[in-house]
Amino acid sequence: MSFLQLGLPQSILNILSKLNFSEAYPIQKEAIPVLLKKQDLLGIAKTGSGKTASYVLPILSNLQDSKEAKNRHAKALVLVPTRELAVQVEAVFKSFSIDLEKRIKTVAVFGGVAINPQMQALQGAEIVIATPGRLIELEEANAINISEIETLVLDEADKMLNLGFKDEMDQIFSRLPKKRQNLLFSATLSPEVQKVEKLLLHNPQIIKIDEDKDPLDLIQQLAYYVDDENKGPLLRHLIESKDMHQVLVFTASAKRADWVANKLRANGIDARPIHSKKSQGARMDLLTKFKYKHLRVLVSTDLLARGIDIEFLPYVINYELPRSPKDFVHRIGRTGRAENPGEALSLITPDEEHHFRVIQKKMKKWVTRVDGNEVLFKS
Incomplete structure (x- = not known):
């Protein structure tokens, strides 16, 4: 209307x-x-x-x-x-x-x-x-x-x-x-x-307002199974090869968010970390830059799984899995909103495979599996 x-x-x-x-x-x-x-x-x-x-x-x-x-x-x-x-x-x-x-x-x-x-x-x-x-x-x-x-x-x-x-x-x-x-x-x-x-x-x-369909149906999910030492290089490869912009990357801790953002920047990808150890002013500044596409990658803890509100956020990447399946849904729910499709990618190491099976079972959706090591070394 x-x-x-x-x-x-x-x-x-x-x-x-x-x-x-x-x-x-x-x-x-x-x-x-x-x-x-x-x-x-x-x-x-x-x-x-x-x-x-x-x-x-x-x-x-x-x-x-x-x-x-x-x-x-x-x-x-x-x-x-x-x-x-x-x-x-x-x-x-x-x-x-x-x-x-x-x-x-x-x-x-x-x-x-x-x-x-x-x-x-x-x-x-x-x-x-x-x-x-x-x-x-x-x-x-x-x-x-x-x-x-x-x-x-x-x-x-x-x-x-x-x-x-x-x-x-x-x-x-x-x-x-x-x-x-x-x-x-x-x-x-x-x-x-x-x-x-x-x-x-x-x-x-x-x-x-009843949703006509499961909001997760708007999200294209892929799970990249990758060795632990290849996770960082695979993340950088996916961002560059898919020409991703406005990418929200989730980690399990503030320390790891800092590390991932630093690695991305060292490889020429504009990225910044955001978490509870940042001042409120710094967090607001980063959110504004990210929202208006002045920052390519934002690396976050679960602080932002519920807090960020960007209508057409195109990409979410789980660099590390959250503990709770519910938190996983909240994370990927930052994309695929307001009837607009989005992509959610998860990087899964051998140690995370069992936990990811639990998440999929709770989510009642089985995510397409991709060999991340093969994707990385074929590039």
Whole structure:
């Protein structure tokens, strides 16, 4: 369905046209008309389904006609589980609001970085994207007042609850005005999410986007069985021979991520490591460069298996396997998203063969096997 049919104002449609957005994803088609009417909504949709734009566009549209907010009294609050997601949601808001007639300031706040710059940035902010802990810190420091919030969004509510944010969320809910629009988005409708739904939502519109097929079907998987000493050379050969760009490589540790990235760079492939030992500023810089294709290869631990949100990421390579089959699915799920195919390659040494069989059994998919040593030495 075209965005032209969803009731968005012309100013938003003009921006969508400039950004070459024409057809709405299912979650956007269902959610946008509801949210423009300022109704509550429960949206169940997988990551990569286009849900962020489904609430960003109506919020920006509704704020175009609203009165100017008091300083430090935000009108829209988006709660997210991770710093990475906060930055990504902020980028979506900014990309869709850059040419609006009414200037709308959006700010993302999160822990792990200095609080003072965020306190200053909140001046004049109408839209705030926040992790729960940092929001409470800022409110207690009188840097933000949430008593006049008009729209509350819980994005990836299931992850926030799984990560233990329930107490912080309850504290935040108690400080919000009783009359407001509430939007709850989650990948799953777990019992915990249902409890939050009953607490927050009033006569909500419920939207559940069922995937027509297993999202793993969009991912072309290959497993390269290779001797341990040939794993590094094979990785470099695959990247070069397939002319890969925007490649996300997963390792099992920060130390190994550093080592793999250094080896790739030493062989002329632009690569950088990203993991929890990097500062938040460094991680954001690397993610931005990678997202906008200014960095060819990003080598990561499982820190990013859930955190990175790039709609058309073409390649994921498992240099080392994760311990959990579920983590393997999350890793390769960074590609093959939003109906776009992708490639996931796994480099399997003899010591990893048994574990990879377990992963395939749990995944209920058997991956095509390739002789990595032969591929390498035939080159």
